[in-house]
Amino acid sequence: MSNKKKALLRMGPVVLLFVVLSVFAWVKPAQDVSLAERRPLAQMPQITWDQLTGGKFMTEFESYTTDQFPLREPFRKLKSFIQFNLLAQKDVNDIYIAEGSASKIEEAVSDKRVENNAQKLQNVYESHFAPSGSQAWFALVPDKNYYLAEKHGYPGMDYAHLLDLTKQTMSFAEWIDLTGALDISDYYTTDSHWRQECIGDAAQTLAEALGVEISQEYTQNLAREDFAGVYAGQSALPLPAEPMYYLTSPVLDGATVFDWETGETTGLYDMEELFGRDPYDLYLSGAAALQVIENPACDTGRELVIFRDSFGSSMAPLLVPGYSKITLVDLRYMASALVPEYVPAQGQDVLFLYAPGVMNSSNLLK
Template sequence: MDKIKNKIIIITFLVFIFGLSLVNVITEDREISESENRPLQQLPSFSFERLISGKYTQQFDQYMMDQFVLKDAWVGLKSDVERLFFQKKENNGVYFAEDYLLEMFTEAGPYYEKNLEAINAFHEKMPNILATAILVPTAVKIYEEKLPLFAPVYDQNEMLEVAQTELTIDFVNPYTVLNQHKNEYIYYKTDHHWTTLGAYYVYQQLMSDWDMTPYLNYNIETVSTEFYGTYYSKANNYHLSPDEIDVYYPQDETSFTITWDDQTEALEGLYNEDYLSKKDKYSMFINGNHPLTIVKSSVKNGEKLIIFKDSYAHNFVPFLAMNFEEIHLIDLRYFNLNPYDYIREQEIERVLFLYNLSSFGSDSTINKLKVLN
């Protein structure tokens, strides 16, 4: 009887293994992982030279991992087992925090002080520019009480206090405003960005700081109820509800155009709705990341603004576009020209540095402002 059971187990195991292998062979390779938002390794071309160098085996190993059938389901199952049976409270640096996914934030970052110095260097080189910095706390600071018990977390308020003390330009601290509205939908629950509502509150704070009148008359439209963000992809917790994306449309008739990079392409309006059918839905705001993005509006007041930024600026810009005729956004991670020359050529007189604290502490490219002239 035991022999029969053992045979059944062995046969079942072999059928499973060979069946899975067969499915892997006949299943068409995927080019992009929607859940990870990245291109997948394709079958590498073989040559003896590449085999000897190790490049072929390295790429083939990555190909097998990327193209493994039902990979996302297996990864999700692994995460479920770890949470249910081992009480695991985090995965890939993301905490399971009640109804939110929150990043592990345990240090200011190796470039935090250096980037404050880079901004001060910018101010020394362009003292006549009206310069302001906004460093936005991430959701883990606003919702610390949701973290698992004893989860280590660095106090982002200390970072904001250091910026307030050390920066020689105007500094807008958004913590108080965001914390006042923490019971509202100001951060996505599955993504690392703030929502348009969070950006809207800080926009009003910035306009007050600049002694400008904020534009307040918007029609709010929910354009997606199926947004799963970067934390969702990292945590592999597939039981969370998706986020919503809201867009604020001005009630007054205003037109916008966006150009980027070499300016051979243009987008009418502030949103590329093609992204709403993709995983990376947040890129609908001003068409996502580019080295240089230029937003022009029909607000004919001659006002120009340049923003050094990360992607937190993307859903912030549509509000600023109601106050500026032109907004030039530079992402120093990809921008390889001299930003000082660009500012002089464009005759821009106001600059905004807009980053979240996590990226500001880890971005080495902001140092370009210190090195260049």
């Protein structure tokens, strides 16, 4: 074979591939969002003199071209495949798989951060609710790392220390231990959250501690056959989609949810969210600063205030049978100073229900 032919053979296919990718990159229409990554994609920046001379255009153009590159998802999957399978790395973007379930490596426990968050919660309770005769409970949601990280040698929190620390710093509230009511099969394999149809024992544990009756006959409804959780999108690992269910009963069907931000009243489950950016928003329409669930089937007049994160969205409906009214406060989206204005203290039960990641966060709770 002549040198020219050899050179052509060496270069031809890769140059052709390069040309195809380049042409595709130039002509491909821009997409608005990446459903897998659950985020908006960068768009073509405006070309102005200021943007050009200030260098802003160049930075934004790089984000745009990277976000809008053709075959973005297959390329992300290829990257994860190389890292996970060829380079044998144990996690991709901090996400690992153990016992067939994906989880994300968490930051180590920071005593100071936990103490700060506990102090914020204590302030809200003691300055506002306690004088009205409220009683407080605290439950730490064991996340997936609790069941997987140490057992499989992944770095993570020292849960024994975190439990001790939260018990100590949240001593104003009665401790509820949920660890025995759950195991790893109660969580989605592709997502960080627990499965509503599997947390009956955890709900019962909470109800017993709170002193309410919640036993119900639930119907398990299939919401989606192909739920791919946040870890599937973030890691781009080949995690099989899984079914997603939600529980209904006549009592739950009669309950209403009022959202203070939108001013809308809906049911406990928002079917429109099922095919949105995060299908987990099916439960109580997802993240919201302040919501009120009214249960006309309960005539005890008993009320509950839950200070919660996203785990609370699927748990709160299961506590509905025990209360006439449940107020859900998410301090990630609402300043604690505003609580007295919007949630009058009337001797309600107060439950603090948080995942370790939130208790260990800095400045997440306002």
